[in-house]
Amino acid sequence: MKRPSVTILVANLPAEKDRRVIRECLSLEAAGFDVTVVAPRGDRTLKILPGSERTRLRPYPIVVYGSGVLSFALEFLWSFVWITIRLLGELFRGRAQAVQVCNPPDIYFPLALLVRALGRPWVFDHHDLSPEVYISRGGEPNPLVSRVLVLFEKLTLRTATAVFATNESFKANAVSRGVDPSKVTVVRNGPAFAEIAPAPSERAEGPYRVVYLGVFGPQDNVEGAVLAAQELIELRGRTGWRMILAGDGETATELRELTEERGLTDVVEFTGWLNGPEVDALLRDADVALQPDLPNRMNQLSTLAKTVEYLGRGVPVVAADLIETHATVGEAGLYVPNGTPAEFAQAINALLDDPDLRERMRKIGQERFRDFLSWEHQSAEYVAVWRRLLRFDNTARIPAQRRPSPTPSPTPTDAP
Numbered sequence: 424m425k426r427p428s429v430t431i432l433v434a435n436l437p438a439e440k441d442r443r444v445i446r447e448c449l450s451l452e453a454a455g456f457d458v459t460v461v462a463p464r465g466d467r468t469l470k471i472l473p474g475s476e477r478t479r480l481r482p483y484p485i486v487v488y489g490s491g492v493l494s495f496a497l498e499f500l501w502s503f504v505w506i507t508i509r510l511l512g513e514l515f516r517g518r519a520q521a522v523q524v525c526n527p528p529d530i531y532f533p534l535a536l537l538v539r540a541l542g543r544p545w546v547f548d549h550h551d552l553s554p555e556v557y558i559s560r561g562g563e564p565n566p567l568v569s570r571v572l573v574l575f576e577k578l579t580l581r582t583a584t585a586v587f588a589t590n591e592s593f594k595a596n597a598v599s600r601g602v603d604p605s606k607v608t609v610v611r612n613g614p615a616f617a618e619i620a621p622a623p624s625e626r627a628e629g630p631y632r633v634v635y636l637g638v639f640g641p642q643d644n645v646e647g648a649v650l651a652a653q654e655l656i657e658l659r660g661r662t663g664w665r666m667i668l669a670g671d672g673e674t675a676t677e678l679r680e681l682t683e684e685r686g687l688t689d690v691v692e693f694t695g696w697l698n699g700p701e702v703d704a705l706l707r708d709a710d711v712a713l714q715p716d717l718p719n720r721m722n723q724l725s726t727l728a729k730t731v732e733y734l735g736r737g738v739p740v741v742a743a744d745l746i747e748t749h750a751t752v753g754e755a756g757l758y759v760p761n762g763t764p765a766e767f768a769q770a771i772n773a774l775l776d777d778p779d780l781r782e783r784m785r786k787i788g789q790e791r792f793r794d795f796l797s798w799e800h801q802s803a804e805y806v807a808v809w810r811r812l813l814r815f816d817n818t819a820r821i822p823a824q825r826r827p828s829p830t831p832s833p834t835p836t837d838a839p
Contacts, residue, residue: 427813428457430510430519431548434502435527437465438480439473442728443550443612444525448478450802451809459518461509463502481509499528510534514541521546521813523587527553529575535582544812547583548610549593552576555721559642576600585808590747592724610805613731615798620703622737622789627708631664631775634709634738636702637729639672646674647715647764649681652691654768661690664775666713669694669705706736710781711774714742717762726751735792737785741770751796755788 429451433444438460448458452475460472464482472478483505485498513519521544524531535545554572558564577600580586586602587610588594594607633655635648645668652666668678668691675693682691697705706712712733716722723746730751733740740755742748743762757774759766774781809815 426455426457427809427815428459428518428520429809429813430459430461430513430522432506432510432522432524432531433460433462434499434506434525436462437482438462439465439469441525442614443548445472445474446615446798446802447523447548447805448472448475450798450806452476452478454806454810455815456809456813457518459513461506461513481513483509495528499530502528503530506531507534510538514538519543521809523548524579525550526579527551527556529553529572529579532575532578532582535579539582539584544584545582546585546587546808546812547579548587549580549589549597552593552596552721552724555719555724556642559719559721560640585812587805587808590724590726590750592747596724608804608808610801611731611796612726612728613792613796613798613801614735615802616793618699618703618798619735620700620707623707626710630662631710632708633664633666633711633713633771633775634669634705634733635667635713635715635729636669636697636706636732637727639668639670639675639678641674642716642721643672643674644715644717644762645670645678646681647717647762647767648713649678649685649687649691650764651713651715651767651771652687653685654764655771656687656690658768658772659775665690665692667692667694667705667709669697669702671696702732703736706732706738709733709736709738711771712738712740713767713771714740714748715762715767716743716745716748718743718745723747731792731796734788734796737789739774739781739784739788741767741774751791753787753791755784755791757784 431444433441438444444460448460451458458478459481460478461481463485469480472480510519522538523546525548538545553576554569557568557572580597580600580602586597586607588597588607589610589612591609594609597607598604635645637643639645648666648668679693682688714727714730716727726747730740730748734752734755739757740752741757744758744760757770759770
């Protein structure tokens, strides 16, 4: 029997860097689907998605990178044109029997109307709350831009045949925008068991390791982590611990300059992007993980990808007390009310001084990951939607997923 074909559209990352999309593709492939990913060009040598057997890559060039409203608009327009070209090519080849689009941005609803007019499913994989991301980036938000983003999000949600939400808050947001709840399926972010090496039986030697893993963007408050390191010096001195910031992004240069200005280069280390095995090694040796995201609507409603990565390795989490963070982490986290550097430093210091508490939190985090959060649980829900939409009756058990090839992790849909 011919395999059903799904085309996945991504605008903000090369396919080989989007961990959620990689996991989705591997799940579909294992369930008997053919998959094509249209995304910005990354590694020019790649024709097949790393870690997959047959998932095709159809990249397009990126020459415009957004940093302000106008440049973002130009970047999104460029991506819209190229994604349209690539999608039409897949339709003419007869491969796009169904389409999944991932945001940001929320501008592809005209293509949804085209694909649905052809009688084919169009699925929206809701990675980010775009209106809230815009507001969270700082500065005075333009009310007109905010209203347009809300309108685009509503149109994107309503024109979809089905919606994947990364948590219950995203599902509630979709329903509030007029989507039938039966069309929304929660598929959370997070690694699979196969991506995580066995935990060490004893703590690694050396100084305590306080880790941040993720994107360095204006909305991510990594500056708060650097300033928390300065506060931590006041509490326990400069020896016996290090803060490791793993990732990259728009504010990377500013963060390195801030670290030098504050005289913190001896306690704060930048690693740049890490591949999958490097992320695994870093987190297995970590003593405390930091989620410095501040209390705002976006962070309250988002499940941050880095947080599930932390729990999968049993790393105790220090975070602001956010709705979805608390729902995800539970008692594997130590929460602060406002997310100030001093609050983060005090919580980190308390955990470093209490090995019994860290061990309890480690076990709780691993149990939550095993029983609720791991990709194996999410994959079953994800594939079931596609089987229903494409009336594909191959219900053979999905095999355990292969460990993805080394690629940067996590992704900028760190939120959600």
